[in-house]
Amino acid sequence: MVKTSPGAADTAAEEELILSGSEESAALAAPVSDAAAEKENMARIKKIGHVPWKKDFKTNWVIYCLFLPVLVWLILFHYLPIGFSIPLAFKDYKDHLGIFNSPWNGWENFKYLFTGGGVGGSEFLLALRNTFAIGGLNLTIGFIVPVLFALLVSQLRFKKYKRVCQMLSYLPNFVASVVIVQIMQNLLDRDGALTMMFHNLFGAPNTNWLADDTPAFWGWYILFSVWQGFGYGSITYVSAISNISEDLYEAAAIDGANRWQMMWKITLPGIMPLILMLWLLQIGVVFKVGFDRTFLLYNASTNADVCDTLFSYTMRMTLNGNLGIATVSSLFQSVVGTVLMLFGNWISRKSAGVSMF
Amino acid sequence: MKESTSQQQVQLSPEEKLAYLRAHPRKIKSGMVRGKSVGSVIADIIIVLLVGALALVAIIPMWHVLMSSFSDGRSIFYYSGIAFVPEGGFTFRAYEELFSFEDGLIWTGYMNTILYVIGTLAVGLVLNVLAGYCLSRKTKLGGVMSALCVFTVIFSAGQGPTFYVVDMLGLTQTRFAVILTECTMGMYMIIGAMAFRSVPEETVESAKLEGAGHLRIMFSIMLPQCFSLFMVTVLFTFVAAWNSFIGARLYNAGITDLYPLQLILQRIKESSDRVASQIGNANWARYPMQFAGVIAATLPIMVIMPFFQKQLESGALGGAVKG
Numbered sequence: 001m002v003k004t005s006p007g008a009a010d011t012a013a014e015e016e017l018i019l020s021g022s023e024e025s026a027a028l029a030a031p032v033s034d035a036a037a038e039k040e041n042m043a044r045i046k047k048i049g050h051v052p053w054k055k056d057f058k059t060n061w062v063i064y065c066l067f068l069p070v071l072v073w074l075i076l077f078h079y080l081p082i083g084f085s086i087p088l089a090f091k092d093y094k095d096h097l098g099i100f101n102s103p104w105n106g107w108e109n110f111k112y113l114f115t116g117g118g119v120g121g122s123e124f125l126l127a128l129r130n131t132f133a134i135g136g137l138n139l140t141i142g143f144i145v146p147v148l149f150a151l152l153v154s155q156l157r158f159k160k161y162k163r164v165c166q167m168l169s170y171l172p173n174f175v176a177s178v179v180i181v182q183i184m185q186n187l188l189d190r191d192g193a194l195t196m197m198f199h200n201l202f203g204a205p206n207t208n209w210l211a212d213d214t215p216a217f218w219g220w221y222i223l224f225s226v227w228q229g230f231g232y233g234s235i236t237y238v239s240a241i242s243n244i245s246e247d248l249y250e251a252a253a254i255d256g257a258n259r260w261q262m263m264w265k266i267t268l269p270g271i272m273p274l275i276l277m278l279w280l281l282q283i284g285v286v287f288k289v290g291f292d293r294t295f296l297l298y299n300a301s302t303n304a305d306v307c308d309t310l311f312s313y314t315m316r317m318t319l320n321g322n323l324g325i326a327t328v329s330s331l332f333q334s335v336v337g338t339v340l341m342l343f344g345n346w347i348s349r350k351s352a353g354v355s356m357f
Numbered sequence: 358m359k360e361s362t363s364q365q366q367v368q369l370s371p372e373e374k375l376a377y378l379r380a381h382p383r384k385i386k387s388g389m390v391r392g393k394s395v396g397s398v399i400a401d402i403i404i405v406l407l408v409g410a411l412a413l414v415a416i417i418p419m420w421h422v423l424m425s426s427f428s429d430g431r432s433i434f435y436y437s438g439i440a441f442v443p444e445g446g447f448t449f450r451a452y453e454e455l456f457s458f459e460d461g462l463i464w465t466g467y468m469n470t471i472l473y474v475i476g477t478l479a480v481g482l483v484l485n486v487l488a489g490y491c492l493s494r495k496t497k498l499g500g501v502m503s504a505l506c507v508f509t510v511i512f513s514a515g516q517g518p519t520f521y522v523v524d525m526l527g528l529t530q531t532r533f534a535v536i537l538t539e540c541t542m543g544m545y546m547i548i549g550a551m552a553f554r555s556v557p558e559e560t561v562e563s564a565k566l567e568g569a570g571h572l573r574i575m576f577s578i579m580l581p582q583c584f585s586l587f588m589v590t591v592l593f594t595f596v597a598a599w600n601s602f603i604g605a606r607l608y609n610a611g612i613t614d615l616y617p618l619q620l621i622l623q624r625i626k627e628s629s630d631r632v633a634s635q636i637g638n639a640n641w642a643r644y645p646m647q648f649a650g651v652i653a654a655t656l657p658i659m660v661i662m663p664f665f666q667k668q669l670e671s672g673a674l675g676g677a678v679k680g
Contacts, residue, residue: 056497062571067491067502070484070546074505077538080522081514088518099521149411155404165412167666172415174658176600178619179651182626183418186425191437193421231415235670259400292603296623315603318516319610330515338512 088327095321109328123304124329127313130306133215134294135286137222143279145226146233147271151263153234154241166238169231181296184224185210211302218306221297225290236278237271244270280348284341287333419655426451426648430641433648434632451645455653458625458646463653465614466621470599473535473617477598478591481540485590489549490575503550509543516607523608532615534608539601545590552586553579589672592665599658618654625650 057064084099092105113124149169156162172180187194188209198204209220248266257265291311298304298312310333317326417439424440425433432445455463492503519538520529528534556579564578580587602619609615613624629647632640662669 051497053497060494060496060498063491063494063496064498066487066571066575070488070491071502071505073484073537073541074509074543076522076526077519078509078513078543081518082512084521085514085518088521149408152404152408152411155401156408157401158405161405161409165408167663168412169415170669171419171659171662174596174600174662175419175655176602176619178600178602178622179655182622182647182651183422185626186422187418193437193439196437227415227418230411232669239670259397295603314516315607318520318607323517323521326517326520327515330517334513334515341511 085327085331088323089331091324093322093324093327095323105324109324112325113328113332123308124310124313126305127308127310130218130294131287131291131309131311133218134221134291134309137218138225138290139279139282139286141222142225142229143233143282145230147237147275149230150234150237150241150271151267153238154267155259155263166231166235170235171231172228173232175228177292178296180224180228181293184220184293184297188220210297210307211299213303213305215306217303221293224293237274240271240274241267276351277348280344280351283344284337287337287340419659422648422651426645426652428645428648430632430644434641434644450642451649452653454640454642454646455625455649458628462613462621462624463618463650466616466618466654469532469605469615470618472532473539473601473605474595474598476532476536477540478594480536481545481594482587482591484541485545485549485587486575486580488546489551489553489587490571490579492546492550493553503547506543506546510547520607529608530612530615531609535601535604535615535617538608539598539604541590541594545594548590549587552583555586556582585668588665588668592668593672596658622647622650622654 087099089109090104090106091099091102092108093099093102114122116122153162153166156165186192189195190206190208192208195204195206195209199206209216244267248270249262252262252266287310291309294307294309295312295315298307298316310329314326314329314333317323317329420441421439424443427443427447427449428436428440428451429443429445429448430450433440436444488502488506492499492506496502523529523534523538528537560578560582561574564574569578600619602617602623605615605617605620613621616624626647629643629645629650632644
């Protein structure tokens with residue numbers, strides 16, 4: 001994950017994408033050794049550069065052969081779809097005609113995306129709005145709660161109790177989307193437990209919230225996202241907090257700081273770089289991740305206006321056989337997602353010195 | 358000792374103090390009175406209760422489902438609250454209904470899910486290991502190979518074109534569509550490369566001198582040494598494959614015989630909800646069947662997960678970034 005020297009990061013295609021917690025903590029602890037390893041790596045690469053192609057093939061042909069299955073897989077399921085996006089996007093794709101005989105229709109698919117569609121205008125624009133709304137809530141509430149939970153958990157002194165609570169808190173993360181949706185439907189029904197709870201406590205109307213065409217839907221959606229993710233999301237922070245030097249707390253204790261002050265002045269600043277980094281990286285996936293439940297919850301006659309997202313829209317278009325529209329929508333989603341990802345990554349590298357690529 | 362230490366400290370700047378503390382850790386420990394005051398004890402109690410409450414919140418919905426699945430159908434249908442105990446007496450009726458639903462449709466779901474999980478894990482692991490080994494070796498094309506993997510992390514074509522290609526390859530309406538599209542991703546290949554890089558180069562060199570070929574080096578010398586790093590990808594692939602429904606919904610739409618458990622669950626839910634609309638001659642045991650289905654689909658994962666707590670925690674950063 002961690003690329004400490006920004007200069008080396010730009011050297012083409014030498015990926016260093018470390019995404020495991022242990023690596024992370026190791027890198028946080030020892031950025032110097034990481035940089036040294038990187039330099040060594042670059043020196044190695046340079047040396048290889050001088051080997052003539054013929055000799056390289058003679059020694060490494062087995063490796064290239066071993067890579068063939070991977071290459072075939074990458075081409076079939078990643079590069080071929082990317083290649084076919086272009087004709088699909090600009091054609092009026094008809095299943096019975098096939099891609100070569102379907103007529104070209106210029107920018108019609110794009111036009112349809114932004115103007116046509118639903119009864120009241122473009123379904124796609126609504127889906128875009130909802131994606132931004134849910135994604136935005138994910139980036140704020142969905143991001144803050146795990147941090148707060150980690151701060152709380154790290155204050156616990158009973159090790160056993162801490163382990164058990166953490167374990168329980170991240171069980172929901174492994175529950176299937178289909179199951180989460182069924183639980184949502186059960187609890188938020190007209191006489192569901194959550195609906196009744198909010199009705200009795202705050203006087204909220206007891207309606208079927210998931211069939212409700214108001215932005216309250218986003219609130220419920222994010223509530224369940226937070227429920228599902230807060231425990232697992234907090235693990236990284238908990239381990240980062242436990243890596244903060246005990247000396248700092250001791251020094252503060254001698255100065256007479258209380259726990260509250262220590263949390264604000266030591267713990268939080270201590271994990272701030274990590275928080276910032278994860279937030280910036282989260283920006284990159286905010287368009288792509290966490291929307292599969294909208295596809296399951298979508299109901300054309302009740303909650304279409306607030307539930308439809310780019311994911312569910314694209315899924316629906318694909319299933320309906322509107323591959324042209326689906327492709328344009330996917331393309332839009334991918335391009336915006338990629339731009340956001342590179343942007344978040346770039347800022348993260350500039351400000352915190354860490355990045356994914 | 359205590360007094361003298363703290364009095365000394367008052368005069369020191371923070372840097373000096375830290376240096377002093379590092380040099381004399383023992384001295385300070387004796388003077389430490391962290392969290393022994395009344396306020397601190399109260400804070401401790403509040404924190405313990407709060408964290409406990411949040412941990413409960415995390416599992417209460419699942420508990421509600423579990424208890425609902427053991428409840429009497431009519432009672433749980435008219436009950437509007439969290440079921441902490443089985444409503445209307447403990448019964449297994451819901452599970453009987455579940456396993457006899459449409460001639461044991463759920464077993465089809467189990468079988469398909471298991472096939473998908475095994476296929477996904479096997480193909481995914483082979484691809485990850487091959488890619489990881491190739492990317493970790495010094496070759497002239499190494500940069501190109503890793504660029505090919507990294508690019509798929511940054512940019513993807515999306516469901517529409519992928520569906521087109523899978524259909525074009527004739528894979529739709531087969532299990533291979535789900536297995537091949539969901540078996541791995543660029544990210545896991547890169548993790549694989551890192552795993553192989555963690556093996557000391559001397560090990561590989563000495564194996565080469567003894568005449569071991571690439572396959573031998575990869576599978577019987579390097580892989581056993583770094584398999585713990587692959588474990589994260591295996592676990593995530595397993596969870597994702599068990600919970601997956603998108604692939605089957607997209608590529609095998611309408612073919613119940615190829616549906617995994619998750620899609621069968623949806624069928625069960627729809628059928629069980631129909632009870633609500635035909636009050637009068639309703640088969641009430643059908644209603645809690647949906648809860649029994651959820652438990653049947655979730656229990657295997659919930660049972661397995663605690664054994665892998667350590668690996669899951671080490672993979673948490675990847676999960677956080679990936680979402």
